Amino acid sequence: MGWWRRRWVRKPSATTSYQIIRKALTEEKQVSTKTSAADLVTETDHFVENLIISVLKEKFPSHRFIGEESTAAGSKCVLTDSPTWIIDPVDGTCNFVHRFPTVAVSIGFAVNKELEFGVIYHCTEERLYTGRRGQGAFCNDKRLQVSKETDISKALILTEIGPKRDPATLKLFLGNIERLLKAQAHGVRVIGSSTLALCHLASGAADAYYQFGLHCWDLAAATVIIREAGGTVIDTSGGPLDLMSCRVIAAGTREMAMFIAQEIQTIHYRRDDEN
DSSP states (O other): OOHHHHHHHHSTTTHHHHHHHHHHHTSOOOEEESSSTTOEEEHHHHHHHHHHHHHHHHHOTTOEEEEHHHHHTTOOOOOOSSOEEEEEEEEOHHHHHTTOSOOEEEEEEEETTEEEEEEEEETTTTEEEEEETTSOEEETTEEOOOOOOOOGGGOEEEEOOOSOOSHHHHHHHHHHHHHHHHTTOSEEEOOSOHHHHHHHHHTTSOSEEEEESOOHHHHHHHHHHHHHTTOEEEOTTSSBOOTTSSEEEEESSHHHHHHHHHHOOOOOOOOGGGO
């Protein structure tokens, strides 16, 4: 295990956060909404994000931070060349509210707008997913390897619904699933945590993932992990990933990613850096 993985196992920003979330998972929660009735936030989201940022600021006082709840509260979501931590304190908040155990902490790190490493902790299963550019991806001590499937008719696809639930958006969302099923995909799954869905992809348990309406804090850590596991992460247009675009296709192979890009229709969300 590399020094950076050992450090994250010990640091409060990883382990203490998961302990807080596991304890709170079974307790009553104060729940609020953000952009829609399905976009939930709890006091635990705020507490864990503040904890992570405070620990990191003490160690790296000159670094910048992008956090889900800080952005929702009005902080600018702009990725610069400065060293930047990109944080999702509780990914799968709807799961968390309902005591459904698929919940994670996600922390990515970028320098010069390049993603350098990512850490995702599955809070209830105690799985630490890590990836560092050029040094591989791991779940605990096990090296990760994506599926090499290129045929959609042999693929399991993952996605998430996104916060917009108006009739036009739902029609597009369901239409995209229908297109992939008509292409004879084995199945489409929604698990309620985009970061953990992407970790399943990195581990080879699924063949592709796509979503409209996710954010840079959902993507930053997972993108490094998938790339280091041998996978592809692109824009839904088929072009290079834009971390701020709120849309993504990830797959074990480029062929699979490009097939999905050609099949699905765009659901429009505002960019993260337009907030």
